[in-house]
Amino acid sequence: xxxxxxxxxxxxxxxxxxxxxxxxxxxxxxxxxxxxxxxxxxxxxxxxxxxxxxxxxxxxxxxxxxxxxxxxxxxxxxxxxxxxxxxxxxxxxxxxxxxxxxxxxxxxxxxxxxxxxxxxxxxxxxxxxxxxxxxxxxxxxxxxxxxxxxxxxxxxxxxxxxxxxxxxxxxxxxxxxxxxxxxxxxxxxxxxxxxxxxxxxxxxxxxxxxxxxxxxxxxxxxxxxxxxxxxxxxxxxxxxxxxxxxxxxxxxxxxxxxxxxxxxxxxxxxxxxxxxxxxxxxxxxxxxxxxxxxxxxxxxxxxxxxxxxxxxxxxxxxxxxxxxxxxxxxxxxxxxxxxxxxx
Numbered sequence: 525x526x527x528x529x530x531x532x533x534x535x536x537x538x539x540x541x542x543x544x545x546x547x548x549x550x551x552x553x554x555x556x557x558x559x560x561x562x563x564x565x566x567x568x569x570x571x572x573x574x575x576x577x578x579x580x581x582x583x584x585x586x587x588x589x590x591x592x593x594x595x596x597x598x599x600x601x602x603x604x605x606x607x608x609x610x611x612x613x614x615x616x617x618x619x620x621x622x623x624x625x626x627x628x629x630x631x632x633x634x635x636x637x638x639x640x641x642x643x644x645x646x647x648x649x650x651x652x653x654x655x656x657x658x659x660x661x662x663x664x665x666x667x668x669x670x671x672x673x674x675x676x677x678x679x680x681x682x683x684x685x686x687x688x689x690x691x692x693x694x695x696x697x698x699x700x701x702x703x704x705x706x707x708x709x710x711x712x713x714x715x716x717x718x719x720x721x722x723x724x725x726x727x728x729x730x731x732x733x734x735x736x737x738x739x740x741x742x743x744x745x746x747x748x749x750x751x752x753x754x755x756x757x758x759x760x761x762x763x764x765x766x767x768x769x770x771x772x773x774x775x776x777x778x779x780x781x782x783x784x785x786x787x788x789x790x791x792x793x794x795x796x797x798x799x800x801x802x803x804x805x806x807x808x809x810x811x812x813x814x815x816x817x818x819x820x821x822x823x824x825x826x827x828x829x830x831x832x833x834x835x836x837x838x839x840x841x842x843x844x845x846x847x848x849x850x851x852x853x854x855x856x857x858x859x860x861x862x863x864x865x866x867x
Contacts, residue, residue: 525607525654526576526580529576529580532675540556555618572606575603578603579600579603582597583600583678586644586678589646591799594793594795594800601636601682602636604642604673604682605631605634608668608671608684609631610631611659611671612664615665616665636779639744640684640741641684641741642680642681643681643733643736644680644802645678645734645811645816646677646678646679649813651676653674654674656672657673657679658859661855663852669684669685669688670682670824672816681820681823683827686701689728689741691721692725693724693741694720694722694725696745696757696760697718698715698716699719701714702833703831703832705834705836707836725790726785727785730826731823732822733823734811735787737802737804737805738784738803739785739786742780742781743771743780744780745779748760771792774796781794814864815863818861821860821863824856825857
């Protein structure tokens with residue numbers, strides 16, 4: 525976490541519980557926020573320091589409920605990619621989880637690489653602090669695709685996953701997408717076929733969220749060397765497709781535009797300088813922080829259910845795997861229930 529964020533949210537030296545040590549009977553791990561860092565080379569440190577410096581004014585502006593341009597929200601999405609994956613890797617480093625993983629990606633290979641979403645919530649509260657909601661679930665342990673990040677009176681619900689919103693945003697997407705189990709390509713995606721809709725769907729995805737003040741989706745095109753895809757991205761067979769160009773961010777051919785989800789419509793935001801005002805949330809649309817926090821786990825469960833697997837012959841998918849799958853779902857449901865039942 526950048527030092528300016530630690531100062532903004534309280535004493536940078538404050539000690540918090542962050543995870544549990546599985547080598548010591550799940551003994552709580554306590555860290556000061558200023559010590560919660562992962563090893564990184566100088567080049568990466570400098571790169572991410574620049575990104576964190578860029579988002580600081582945006583976080584400050586959101587705390588005073590100011591409008592931000594599209595470009596600032598894209599920087600915010602980049603930063604959330606960095607935070608989400610950094611938290612995931614750091615937890616694995618310090619918790620010594622008994623179910624080991626071999627990461628297929630790291631921070632540098634995940635920023636602005638997959639479809640993503642941000643739902644921004646604001647609260648009338650003077651309570652300072654940071655919460656990383658959802659990072660404690662067994663689903664997040666293996667699939668760091670969804671995290672809730674509370675910063676004082678803001679909560680940023682962030683999602684990132686392969687082709688998560690491309691279909692709804694009217695961009696090319698595979699007809700079939702499966703995670704391979706076993707073999708040298710274990711954990712990688714198998715994509716088959718492609719299509720894209722003429723119209724954008726409303727809603728863009730099937731996620732059921734409490735109404736946020738800003739709800740944004742951004743599809744990200746997947747590079748492909750397949751000569752069928754003349755534009756250089758999966759499913760993009762025509763380099764001059766005007767419909768796809770109208771759904772792409774100006775000045776960046778790989779990134780889709782921002783698609784703002786409203787209750788009754790979707791707005792395409794192509795211009796990086798276009799301002800995004802905060803929507804009003806009143807009456808029955810209002811929700812408590814604890815219920816929005818619970819919804820982070822609901823989203824994790826939804827994403828987990830959407831995964832399809834293809835075991836190869838040498839892969840063993842037996843009783844343990846089925847039991848562990850159920851445990852991950854039960855764990856996320858229990859954590860959501862814990863938040864909902866909080867006083």
